[in-house]
Amino acid sequence: MEYNFTEIEKKWQKKWAEAGVFNAENNSKKPKYYVLSMFPYPSGPLHMGHASNYSIGDAITRYKMQQGYNVLQPIGYDSFGMPAENFAILNNSHPSITTENNIKIMREQFQMLGIAIDWSRELATSRSNYYHWGQWLFKKLYENGLVYRKSSWVNWCDECQTVLANEQVEDNKCWRCDSEVRQKDLVQWFFRITKYAEELLDFSKVIDWPERVKAMQTNWIGKSHGTEVDFPLENSEKVIKVFTTRPDTLFGVTFMALPPEHPLVTQWLTDPAVKPDLASFCQKVINEDKIARSSADTTKEGIFSGHYCLNPVNGDRVQVWITNYVLMDYGTGAVMAVPAHDQRDFEFAKKYQIDMKLVINKPDSDLVLAEMTQAYTEEGVLVNSGEFSGLPSEQSKEKITSWLAEKSMGNKTVTYRLRDWGISRQRYWGNPIPVVHCEKCGIVLVPDADLPVQLPMNVQVGKTTQNPLLSVDDWVNTPCPKCGAPARRETDTMDTFVDSSWYFARYTDPQNDKAPFDINTANYWLPVDQYIGGIEHACMHLMYARFFHKFMRDIKLVSSDEPFARLLTQGMVLKDGYKMSKSKGNTVDPQEFIDRYGADTIRVFVLFASPPEKDVEWSDDGVKGAFRFLNRLWVFFQNLPTEFKKQLPTNSADTLQPAIKDLRYSTHYTIKFIKEDYEQRMQFNTNIAALMEHFNLLFSIKDTQNLNTSEKDVYRQACLILPILLYPYAPHLAEELWEICGHTSFVHEFGELDYDPKFLQKDEVTYVVQINGKIRGKVEVSADATDDAVKQAAMQIDNVAKSLEGQTIKKIIVVKGKLVSIVI
RNA sequence: GCCGAAGUGGUGAAAUAGGUAGACGCAGUGGACUCAAAAUCCACCGAGUGCAAGCUCAUGCCGGUUCGAGUCCGGCCUUCGGCACCA
16 A cells, blocks of 8 residues: 555545635634735746745644634735736736736645635735725825825836835845846835834734844834934025934034935026036936945035035034935935034045034043044033033933024934835836826826726737836826816836735635725734745835735724734745745746645645744755655554544553553643644744654554553554644645544544643653763652652762762752752 | 844754753664665664773853853854945
8 A cells, every 4th residue: 555645635625625624704703813824926836935835824724723713814816016927928928817827827736735725715916806995095095195296216127117116126126136226217106104104113013023024124114313403594594404313413513415406405506696516516416326326435525505504503604515425315305514523524524624623522531633533423521512511422412402492493303214105116017006197187086986997908018118008098098087178097007015015904805895895804804813924025015014004094994003913934945055046947846746745745844844934945855754754654544453543532540561651641742842832933843843753652662452451542542643733734644644543524623632731740750960060870760759869869870979989079959850960 | 333133963953941962854874674676664873082881072262150051141253134325
């Protein structure tokens, strides 16, 4: 007989589907558990990353099923966007065709892997019954003042022919296609995510997120406390507002630094009397690449504007310079320069021979301005600072800020690094922005009754230099919904991250055609109890989804504060130390291994190789190892005598031979170990190791026919826990073994196993004996022995006695049940 | 520079509250079965030293606390990830 995994896996997949065991029940009285793995792009068949991701999610799902929860594990496809569009171009087809084709292939593969998915809830973001509600949410955002349109310099990828959000640019390269990103001035739609900056910093409402992800988002949002100070412009009503984290250096300001984009500069440039070199400098800097400009090693350049402003604390005349090192979109877009105490300002002042003024002195020694080769940026004591001289810098920050506030010349303030989310994409395969541009009425939202704005299908996709939608005249030209005059549709589509920002909520009520989802149903399921996905989305999807969720809460669509209560960031599957990729040619096709060893083998391998957050190095031998384990189990149960099948006994007899007593201990210990692991750390690799260990012990007991009745009960129990504990990792084989044992119900219906602490008490305990911390022997002592008895037993060990000869014992420490430590 | 994570055999990794370092697996070695191979089963498997009992060394490096440190504390080194002319 042979372990025919193909047949076994098909058989159980069919049985599960027929019985509908994975269908989750909305608004059930049972406690719910919502497990979600980040949905895939349908741009080809499943890869190993998916196999790993869903194996983890499925282990959790099945365990929760065993615990009796009403479990929801849905699946969907992130089917709009570049990967899907590019796949179609490559195959000389239309994305609507290739996408649905790929979905079909992926669906079959998920089924072949035996993932416990509620297929009735399947969705795809490119289907109009889904994107309809994305458009509806866009309108809600718009109506709540969270959408605006502005012209700005944006990240442009020539390869993808579209704009990228800041989060989607890595190292000045496109996060998706890795080609160089350049700056382009375009009119864009933005979501005001910055309105939620403060709340996004607060992770107190999540239950368990990796510190790493929280730190990354916190970094990205970049909150900074400081003071806003008004510098009145000389001979003008205007003020220059600056943001500074160092109000203590305010008396040391010797110039003001503005970027050429600053509105004040723009206005100066309109003056016909403006010097030509000033205008040409500004032009030059603006045309420079934004990213090159904001890199720290770019040489600082500037030009004196001819204008002065006044320092509010001492009335000093301050030169206003236009420079290339100040960023328009951070803080107020203006910097008060303190050369003596800021390295950048120091370099700039040296280069252009601008005055410096020392206002912070070292606490213990005197600084001499003329001798300084770099700025003094540390804390110190204020000097040359009027009434604030003599104060330590930390204290003076508060004092100077309140002084400014009293005089209405400044205020305590907070700035964030986070920018609003640019969601316009100039690509065809995305969710159309539901807006019509009318010459008379301006921007008009498409009325709810006309939603969804259907994406036209008669579009030739391919390499284009403009958005393909622009060429679909009968789609673009449409009457204004307000006045009926001829108008044009918005042709930008939404970033696909918009689609993925609320899909977890749609799963709760995926067929709803009146609303994105029913509020009560969503509130029954949300938040997602366990989310699983890659770390690469820390500052993208995971932040956008939190933003959307908080918005949906504010408009009363959901009642929870966070979308994902627990987050597990799974590692990648590597081959030869690198992430698998087609370009590197180091991919492994999961299908090939499913065909050769079965789905259970792949699942056990990826879960056993390392803990879920860590990368897994693919190993063909490792897969064979996993297969060996499953095969051994199958053979074992094939040969298991009938008397060890069926009913799970509880046994409390004490007259057992030692090997069987150990087996009973192992049975209860394994149950306990795995249960606690699920609750505390989810390290499936050690769970599977514990299962192997238990099975190895069981396997080593050969003479089962001569056991007495109680011993046989113990043996039977040791056997029957295996399919139950194996179920989350290798569900097909677990069901098969359970059936071999004579059961007609599914494994999960048995419920959760419980251990009896009584059997975790050993009557003999091994004590390790140390002398001065070095191990000198071991001794078996009865578990209820007194400390003194343990000491006596320890001293009698030959090796210990020998080492103690002629030595004075200073102290003996007995750690109950563990060791004896003798100090000499 | 700031923030975060990690460094353990040939190898993937264990060690849950400071208590036997290397569980479990892979690879390897020897053996059984076989004409042979595969599969399977049994045994060994950190380094050094010893006939052996044993002893010594060993968790990136250097110190410290402790009867006892992979684990705690101080100081470094390396690698990976995030942020960065952010005022």
